[in-house]
Amino acid sequence: QSALTQPASVSGSPGQSITISCTGSSSDVGGYNSVSWYQQHPGKAPKLMIYDVSNRPSGVSNRFSGSKSGNTASLTISGLQAEDEADYYCSSYTTSSTWVFGGGTKVTVL
Amino acid sequence: EVQMVESGGGLVQPGGSLRLSCAASGFTFSGYSMNWIRQAPGKGLEWVSYISTSGSTTHYTDSVKGRFTISRDNARNFLYLQMNGLRDEDTAMYYCARILSLHHDYWGQGTLATVSS
Numbered sequence: 001q002s003a004l005t006q007p008a009s010v011s012g013s014p015g016q017s018i019t020i021s022c023t024g025s026s027s028d029v030g031g032y033n034s035v036s037w038y039q040q041h042p043g044k045a046p047k048l049m050i051y052d053v054s055n056r057p058s059g060v061s062n063r064f065s066g067s068k069s070g071n072t073a074s075l076t077i078s079g080l081q082a083e084d085e086a087d088y089y090c091s092s093y094t095t096s097s098t099w100v101f102g103g104g105t106k107v108t109v110l
Numbered sequence: 111e112v113q114m115v116e117s118g119g120g121l122v123q124p125g126g127s128l129r130l131s132c133a134a135s136g137f138t139f140s141g142y143s144m145n146w147i148r149q150a151p152g153k154g155l156e157w158v159s160y161i162s163t164s165g166s167t168t169h170y171t172d173s174v175k176g177r178f179t180i181s182r183d184n185a186r187n188f189l190y191l192q193m194n195g196l197r198d199e200d201t202a203m204y205y206c207a208r209i210l211s212l213h214h215d216y217w218g219q220g221t222l223a224t225v226s227s
Contacts, residue, residue, distance in 0.1 A: 003154065032212070034211075034212040034213065036212075036213035036214065038155070038214070045205060045217040045218065045219050045220055046155065046205070046214075046217055047217070048213065048214060048215050048216075051210075051211070051213040051215070052211065052212075052213065057215065089154060089155050091155070091157075091213070091214070093212040097160075097169055098157060098160070098169055098171065099145065099147075099157040099160075100157065101147075101154060101155040101156060101157065102154070103154045104154040104155070
């Protein structure tokens with residue numbers, strides 16, 4: 001199972017919006033509405049930010065939103081803040097009854 | 111409060127074994143399927159293994175099939191990963207993660223397994 005494809009890095013200024021893409025195939029991203037996104041700060045465990053493509057868990061800022069079109073999912077962070085600087089990973093369930101993650105995107109707040 | 115605490119990591123030589131544990135609390139452990147997910151130093155996340163609520167169904171990523179065994183003790187609220195025939199490329203932080211509707215809603219803090227001679 002190949003990893004989902006994410007850009008290695010994305011940057012933006014405070015207050016701006018950024019979007020991270022996550023491209024898979026019909027066997028994962030395109031085949032299920034089970035895409036999730038995780039935020040990971042250095043030395044910390046990943047934290048769920050978006051599940052089932054576009055749902056936010058309780059306590060996650062509404063500045064985070066998700067969407068999907070075909071085999072590509074996206075995470076948008078609006079009103080970028082310094083605390084958003086972290087690594088972000090997408091994930092999807094697959095037709096092989098496994099999970100696959102993206103390679104991760106480092107978000108830098110300029 | 112949902113909590114999961116991993117333990118059992120350490121330094122082991124290639125070919126050696128480790129048994130990772132994940133102690134769960136704050137929720138009905140037997141009601142949730144669980145995953146082990148690992149992260150090599152400076153690298154991304156990689157799904158390793160899955161176990162159903164009863165333990166009757168398990169899945170593994172191809173690179174660990176035949177070497178790793180996932181299990182659980184619902185009476186004691188523990189998840190395990192027995193790792194045999196360890197290789198350099200198994201060096202990673204290992205996280206246990208609770209599965210809710212095909213996503214991971216809670217993660218432990220991780221335990222580091224280092225394979226090196």
